[in-house]
Amino acid sequence: MTKKPITETTEHVPKAVVARLSLYLRQLQLVEQSGQATISSTQLGQMLSITDAQVRKDFGYFGQFGYPGIGYRCHELIHAIREILGTNEVRPVALIGCGNMGMALLGYRGFRKQGFEVKLAFDVDQDLVGREVGTILIHDFKQITELLPQFGIRLAILAVPAQTAQSVAEHLVFSGILGILNFAPVKLNLPASVSIVDVDLAVQLEQLSFGVVKVESSL
Amino acid sequence: MTKKPITETTEHVPKAVVARLSLYLRQLQLVEQSGQATISSTQLGQMLSITDAQVRKDFGYFGQFGYPGIGYRCHELIHAIREILGTNEVRPVALIGCGNMGMALLGYRGFRKQGFEVKLAFDVDQDLVGREVGTILIHDFKQITELLPQFGIRLAILAVPAQTAQSVAEHLVFSGILGILNFAPVKLNLPASVSIVDVDLAVQLEQLSFGVVKVESSL
Known part of the structure; x- marks a missing residue:
């Protein structure tokens, strides 16, 4: 080897x-x-x-x-x-946006299994800030420039509404984020050094649909 | 051709x-x-x-x-x-479970773009049943055996807690579902004729992590 x-x-x-x-x-x-x-x-x-x-x-x-x-x-x-x-050691991840998708992801156990841990969560909503979900405290979005570098976080999950996604993403890059898993339905425009993966759940539905067509055609 | x-x-x-x-x-x-x-x-x-x-x-x-x-x-x-x-015509999809993940998926626009439409949503929680999310009414889970065949629905998104996933999935199969997009962190045990795709969001984080390692190593 x-x-x-x-x-x-x-x-x-x-x-x-x-x-x-x-x-x-x-x-x-x-x-x-x-x-x-x-x-x-x-x-x-x-x-x-x-x-x-x-x-x-x-x-x-x-x-x-x-x-x-x-x-x-x-x-x-x-x-x-x-x-x-880069997943032999646990990689810390920040979650931005604690709406329905964000809350669902905070409870998602599949990340840990493959070497990722949501370490910090952020929202702008003052009703959410300070709430604890499992072991994770929701921080004020204003604190990202201070907290992300402090925790050495390079990966972020973006689960904010479409209209704020671009500006939030720019703040993330400014705070040292190098990779964004994007759940917002917009194409982000960021420096080439930042990796972006847009979540496309329809791909997985297509795989299922194929199986359904197969069974239907044999009925 | x-x-x-x-x-x-x-x-x-x-x-x-x-x-x-x-x-x-x-x-x-x-x-x-x-x-x-x-x-x-x-x-x-x-x-x-x-x-x-x-x-x-x-x-x-x-x-x-x-x-x-x-x-x-x-x-x-x-x-x-x-x-x-099987996506040249719009395929109707049922959403089972309207917790955080379910609610997030009800608002997810990526399905429609590739030929899928969430037509019916279900939950067991009587506080949710009867609520409208966008244009979708949340139905009582008890109605699935009646409503799924009525709407000719073959695909379901399963967004229920792990402990109920298997029994809910069995009900779905009984109601004519042939494909399940499974967000619950359990392996479903169903007849071979039913297609199952387990959502694994960590795959997408891995792609990002690779980009981060690459940039970090060049810093």
Whole structure:
């Protein structure tokens, strides 16, 4: 296993390759849970309907992780992917906006499982500020420039109304945020150094719809 | 362009291929919006960092959509994919559970854009039943066996607490639901004919985290 230094490798990695890292990670976690210690690129590819050449090419951006005659060691590859994704240690996340979506996300347990922890929550509504949700205190949005750097937070979940999203996002960038998970239905316009992922839940409904069409057509 | 009859084709289509259909669809919608009328499998693949062979193999499950010397006609391929996914006509969806997540989803505009409409909402809480959210009336959960078939609803979004999710899901299946978008943090155990997609928002945070690691390592 030979890893490339991060600065050398991650410059030109396509988004789609990074997206597939999450797929590989989830699949490897399942394989490891089932008690299987190693896996070939062919086998991993088959599980995800990806050619083995594509699997090797994807990992090739980051180094050489396989062993001749063995394949990948699941535990090692999981660790390597999480290192690439920066989730081997728990990453603190800030939640901005504690309306319905924000409150739902405060209770969402899936983040912790993959190495994320909502550490701070913010809102402008003074009726919400000071309230505790689980173990999280809702802070006044005015405090972000002070609190985000203090907690070393680089990732934010944006769950504010569409009309305020752009201006709130600019405040976040000013406070050191480098990545925004955007639930607001607007395209944010921010410096290129800031990563943005727009949540598109319709993708998942489409997957379901396909299954429904299949069953309906066989009825 | 030659489509295979649905019953012949969709039997053995891997989940990962269906997931990529959504990726192709989003990309083709962008390409078409930019004014480009045709696209080659190589070009489409490059945009998504997928080999052209993989692109052709994926579409090959459903028929022959390209033209020699032209490639794919964007408009036609978008229509074909939406037909495969069953979203050329608006698909009605039921929302089960009107807590924070449910309320947030009632206001989520991304569904409509891709061909889904939340038609009915349900809750067990009598304080919520009868309330109108936008144009949607919240119904008593007891009415699902009557209302879902009446509205021909096959897709449901499950946003109920973990401890009730399984029993609610069983009621949904009994009422004719064939696909469930599951926000509850439990593995549902349902007949194989029912499609389930578990929402995993951590995947999207991982994509962001990668961007953050990249910037941090260059600081």
